[in-house]
Amino acid sequence: MVKHHDDSLSRTFAALVDPTRRAILSRLAVHSDLSVSELAHPFTIKLPAVMKHLDVLTDAGLVTRQKHGRTVRCRLLPRPLGKAERWLARTSSFWHARLDNLTAVLENEHGQRR
Amino acid sequence: MVKHHDDSLSRTFAALVDPTRRAILSRLAVHSDLSVSELAHPFTIKLPAVMKHLDVLTDAGLVTRQKHGRTVRCRLLPRPLGKAERWLARTSSFWHARLDNLTAVLENEHGQRR
Numbered sequence: 001m002v003k004h005h006d007d008s009l010s011r012t013f014a015a016l017v018d019p020t021r022r023a024i025l026s027r028l029a030v031h032s033d034l035s036v037s038e039l040a041h042p043f044t045i046k047l048p049a050v051m052k053h054l055d056v057l058t059d060a061g062l063v064t065r066q067k068h069g070r071t072v073r074c075r076l077l078p079r080p081l082g083k084a085e086r087w088l089a090r091t092s093s094f095w096h097a098r099l100d101n102l103t104a105v106l107e108n109e110h111g112q113r114r
Numbered sequence: 115m116v117k118h119h120d121d122s123l124s125r126t127f128a129a130l131v132d133p134t135r136r137a138i139l140s141r142l143a144v145h146s147d148l149s150v151s152e153l154a155h156p157f158t159i160k161l162p163a164v165m166k167h168l169d170v171l172t173d174a175g176l177v178t179r180q181k182h183g184r185t186v187r188c189r190l191l192p193r194p195l196g197k198a199e200r201w202l203a204r205t206s207s208f209w210h211a212r213l214d215n216l217t218a219v220l221e222n223e224h225g226q227r228r
Contacts, residue, residue, distance in 0.1 A: 013130040022123070022201070029208035078209045085202040087136070088195050094143035095192045 008061070009087060012080040015060035020045065021053045025062060028076035035071045122175070123201060126194040129174035134159065135167045139176060142190035149185045 015021055024039060031038075040050040054074065057063040064075050129135055138153060145152075154164040168188065171177040175194050179186050 009136070010131050010133055013127045016127040017124050017131070019124055026205055026208070029205045030212070032212060076209055078206055081202050081206055085199060085206060088199040088202065091140055091143045092192055092195055092199060094140070095190055095195075098144070098146060 008080060009083060011060040012062065012084045015056055015062055016084070018053065018056075020050075021057055024050070024053060024057065025076060025081070028063065028074060029078075033066075033073045033075045035073050036065075037071075039074055122194060123197060125174040126176065126198045129170055129176055130198070132167065132170075134164075135171055138164070138167060138171065139190060139195070142177065142188060143192075147180075147187045147189045149187050150179075151185075153188055 016025075020043060023043070027039060027042075028034060036051065036054065037047070039054075040047050043050060054063060054065065058065060061080050062077055064077055065072050066075070067073075130139075134157060137157070141153060141156075142148060150165065150168065151161070153168075154161050157164060168177060168179065172179060176191055178189050178191055180189070181187075
């Protein structure tokens with residue numbers, strides 16, 4: 001039986017579905033911490049919509065928010081991204097290893113036919 | 115203004131949210147092509163549920179299905195996984211580069227204080 005329980009990975013991928021949320025993460029990866037209004041600035045959507053995306057990212061453990069006086073500053077938490085990246089790398093590596101084996105078999109067969 | 119249109123990436127991440135779909139992809143990465151019933155075998159869910167997951171994976175371009183006589187065989191298409199992996203790697207690399215810069219600044223300050 002295949003065990004398939006990893007809610008944190010599911011939460012990470014669900015958070016990454018939305019392109020605005022990916023853009024928020026990309027900006028936080030480059031710019032260190034940003035206030036919510038700095039973060040919202042380049043987007044065409046309104047501030048409350050950005051706040052909702054930040055809620056999803058915070059719940060998924062991808063962003064942390066801290067109050068500094070009257071402003072809230074956001075930071076990227078990179079650990080869940082690393083975990084998702086490792087899942088993808090592992091899956092791809094199996095596939096590539098299989099491709100390499102297949103290539104070796106075909107090259108061997110080709111060599112024997114000569 | 116931030117441009118954020120990449121539907122293929124959104125489709126890939128949406129397909130990866132479900133743990134059963136991730137398990138299907140992991141099996142196809144390891145086992146080359148599998149028939150639908152071979153694929154469904156280790157799961158506790160019924161065949162129609164597996165078929166629905168395969169529909170989502172096919173629509174996202176992650177799996178291809180081919181009829182061989184009376185059986186349908188499934189294969190992994192690795193390109194969208196590679197694209198998702200590269201997005202994550204790029205985002206992480208920005209974050210790590212920023213961390214390295216910060217470490218260098220702190221080490222420099224520490225050196226000057228001595």
